[in-house]
Amino acid sequence: GQQLNQSPQSMFIQEGEDVSMNCTSSSIFNTWLWYKQDPGEGPVLLIALYKAGELTSNGRLTAQFGITRKDSFLNISASIPSDVGIYFCAGHDSTSGTYKYIFGTGTRLKVLA
Amino acid sequence: SQTIHQWPATLVQPVGSPLSLECTVEGTSNPNLYWYRQAAGRGLQLLFYSVGIGQISSEVPQNLSASRPQDRQFILSSKKLLLSDSGFYLCAWRWAGRGYEQYFGPGTRLTVT
Numbered sequence: 001g002q003q004l005n006q007s008p009q010s011m012f013i014q015e016g017e018d019v020s021m022n023c024t025s026s027s028i029f030n031t032w033l034w035y036k037q038d039p040g041e042g043p044v045l046l047i048a049l050y051k052a053g054e055l056t057s058n059g060r061l062t063a064q065f066g067i068t069r070k071d072s073f074l075n076i077s078a079s080i081p082s083d084v085g086i087y088f089c090a091g092h093d094s095t096s097g098t099y100k101y102i103f104g105t106g107t108r109l110k111v112l113a
Numbered sequence: 114s115q116t117i118h119q120w121p122a123t124l125v126q127p128v129g130s131p132l133s134l135e136c137t138v139e140g141t142s143n144p145n146l147y148w149y150r151q152a153a154g155r156g157l158q159l160l161f162y163s164v165g166i167g168q169i170s171s172e173v174p175q176n177l178s179a180s181r182p183q184d185r186q187f188i189l190s191s192k193k194l195l196l197s198d199s200g201f202y203l204c205a206w207r208w209a210g211r212g213y214e215q216y217f218g219p220g221t222r223l224t225v226t
Contacts, residue, residue, distance in 0.1 A: 003156055031213040033213075033214065033215065035217075040201075040220070040222070041219060041220065042119075042203050042205075042217035042218050042219050042220045043157075043203070043217045044217070045214055045215070045216055045217075048212070048213070048214045050212075050213075088156070088157070090215070092213050092215075094213060099145055099162050099164060099170075099207075100159060100162065100172070101147075101159075101215055103156050103157045104156065105156050106155075106156055
């Protein structure tokens with residue numbers, strides 16, 4: 001099935017550094033979701049975006065809905081060890097009448113203390 | 114508040130045995146329900162979704178089936194498990210008619226031996 005491209009696939013960063021990752025699609029979405037998944041657990045919803053150009057924050061996390069509606073970005077400021085995990089993006093197009101979400105391939109984040 | 118439960122948390126089953134995984138959601142009514150499978154270190158594969166009791170949409174032809182006998186209950190089944198059915202099974206829900214956030218359960222780790 002269709003998957004969104006997430007970049008980078010994985011990254012090692014030093015504690016305290018800022019992190020940026022993105023998600024791109026060949027299709028237009030009107031909803032972007034960002035999740036974090038810890039090992040052995042279900043993904044946890046971090047941020048939901050509904051409007052092109054929208055910038056939304058959740059603590060140290062900030063996500064943006066790309067103006068082309070084909071991409072989204074997630075930034076983590078001042079990373080800490082508990083930021084370790086896999087970050088997934090997901091897109092949804094409610095105008096198509098579908099109930100399905102398209103997920104990204106994931107960005108694996110590892111933080112060096 | 115809403116809560117999603119999955120059980121069992123882990124399961125080890127021999128090839129050829131039947132399977133039944135259960136998902137229930139509390140605190141909402143008429144949710145959209147989803148079953149995903151996640152292979153180790155991989156993304157999420159949508160298996161089934163349901164928009165109402167008895168309404169099941171299948172995304173991937175496979176050895177599995179789903180049922181929704183009650184509004185907030187979603188069951189994933191198989192008559193005869195294959196080795197390739199091993200994986201992490203995630204149930205998710207979305208509040209129909211109220212935004213497009215999708216929330217995941219804690220998951221079931223299935224190992225077919």
